[in-house]
Amino acid sequence: MSKAPGKKSILASFAAYTAPVGAAPEKEPAVREPAAPLARVGAGVVGATQRSIAELRAERDELKALVEAGTGRELDPAVIDSSPFPDRLPDDDQTSFEAFKALIASEGQIVPILVRPSPDVADRYQVIYGHRRLRAARELGLNVKATVAQFDDRELAIAQGIENAARQDLSWIEKALFAARMDAAGVKARDIRSALSIDDPELARYRAVCRAVPEDIIQSIGRAPKAGRTRWASFAKAFAGETALDRVRETLAAAKVHDSDRRFVLALAAATDKPKAEPHDVALRNSTGKTLGRAQFARREIKLTIDAKEAVAFSDFLQSELPSLVERYYAEKEA
Incomplete structure (x- = not known):
C-alpha cells in the first residue's frame, strides 16, 4: 500500500x-x-x-x-x-x-x-x-x-x-x-x-x-539490538529442557561483558551447545581380578593410568598391539 x-x-x-x-x-x-x-x-x-x-x-x-x-x-x-x-x-x-x-x-x-x-x-x-x-x-x-x-x-x-x-x-x-x-x-x-x-x-x-525464554534471562541479556527475530527464535527453540536453561543462566552470571549483543551471543552459544559427556572410568582387570590400572573415557579423549610396576611392560605391549587394533577397528566399522 x-x-x-x-x-x-x-x-x-x-x-x-x-x-x-x-x-x-x-x-x-x-x-x-x-x-x-x-x-x-x-x-x-x-x-x-x-x-x-x-x-x-x-x-x-x-x-x-x-x-x-x-x-x-x-x-x-x-x-x-x-x-x-x-x-x-x-x-x-x-x-x-x-x-x-x-x-x-x-x-x-x-x-x-x-x-x-x-x-x-x-x-x-x-x-x-x-x-x-x-x-x-x-x-x-x-x-x-x-x-x-x-x-x-x-x-x-x-x-x-x-x-x-x-x-x-x-x-x-x-x-x-x-x-x-x-x-x-x-x-x-x-x-x-x-x-x-x-x-x-x-x-x-x-x-x-x-x-x-524466562524474563530474567531476557533482562540479563538486555536490548541486544543486533539480535533480530530469527536469532531470538533460534534461542527460544533451544530451551527444550532444564539443562539449556541452567547453562544459559550460568553463562550470563559469569559473563563480564557490558555489550548486550555480546551477551546474547554467549547465551545463544550456551543454549545450543550440547552438554559434554561425563568422563567414564573403567578398571582394567583380568578374569582373576588382577588390576592393571584404570581407563578414563571422555568425549574426545582416552586416558590410561597404569600401575607403576606394570607401566613399562604394558607400554611396550600396547605399542606392538596398536597397529592390529586399528586394523580391527576399521574392519568392524566398515563391515
Whole structure:
C-alpha cells in the first residue's frame, strides 16, 4: 500500500501532534518528534490490523482529543511512576543519555512528557511516554513538564506504541516484551498489533519467544539490538529442557561483558551447545581380578593410568598391539 509523497502516515500525524504548537523538539533523536513522514509504519498498521483508513483515523483522533483535553503542568518526578507496560531494557552505553541530560540542564525541557493519573494511587501519575525526559529531570533534581490526560490501559498502550513507532528504536526483544506485558494485562490482540504496527504472525512469534525464554534471562541479556527475530527464535527453540536453561543462566552470571549483543551471543552459544559427556572410568582387570590400572573415557579423549610396576611392560605391549587394533577397528566399522 503506497502513499502520496508529502502526506504523513496516521501514526506520524499523532506522534507529531503531541508536541506543543511552535515548540522545537529537544536535540536528542530519541525524544524528538518526527519531521519526516513514516509511510511504512502507517501502511504496516493497516495491513496488520486489517482495518480501514477511516477506522485508524478515528482511533488517532480519539487519542488526539484525549491529549488535547489534558492539562499542562510541572510535576515532581517523585510522584510519577513507570508505565504499566514497560517497553525498555537498560541501555548498554550511557554516553548518549548523559549528553541528553546535559542538554536538558543547559537549555531546559521543551517537549512535555505525557502522563495519566494513576488508576490505583491518589495524587500519583504514570508516564505514557517521555521516560528519558522524566529520568533526566529526576537525576537533575528538576520538575518535569507534563501533559496530564485521562487514558485507559488500551489507550495508554496504543499511544505508547505510536510514540515508539515514530522513533523506531525499540529492539526486537523489547517489542516482544512490550507485547507480552500487554497480553498479561488483558489488552486485546488487535490493540497490541495496532500499538506495535505488526501483523498476526509477528505477534505469534513475540508470544512464542516470551513463553520459551524466562524474563530474567531476557533482562540479563538486555536490548541486544543486533539480535533480530530469527536469532531470538533460534534461542527460544533451544530451551527444550532444564539443562539449556541452567547453562544459559550460568553463562550470563559469569559473563563480564557490558555489550548486550555480546551477551546474547554467549547465551545463544550456551543454549545450543550440547552438554559434554561425563568422563567414564573403567578398571582394567583380568578374569582373576588382577588390576592393571584404570581407563578414563571422555568425549574426545582416552586416558590410561597404569600401575607403576606394570607401566613399562604394558607400554611396550600396547605399542606392538596398536597397529592390529586399528586394523580391527576399521574392519568392524566398515563391515
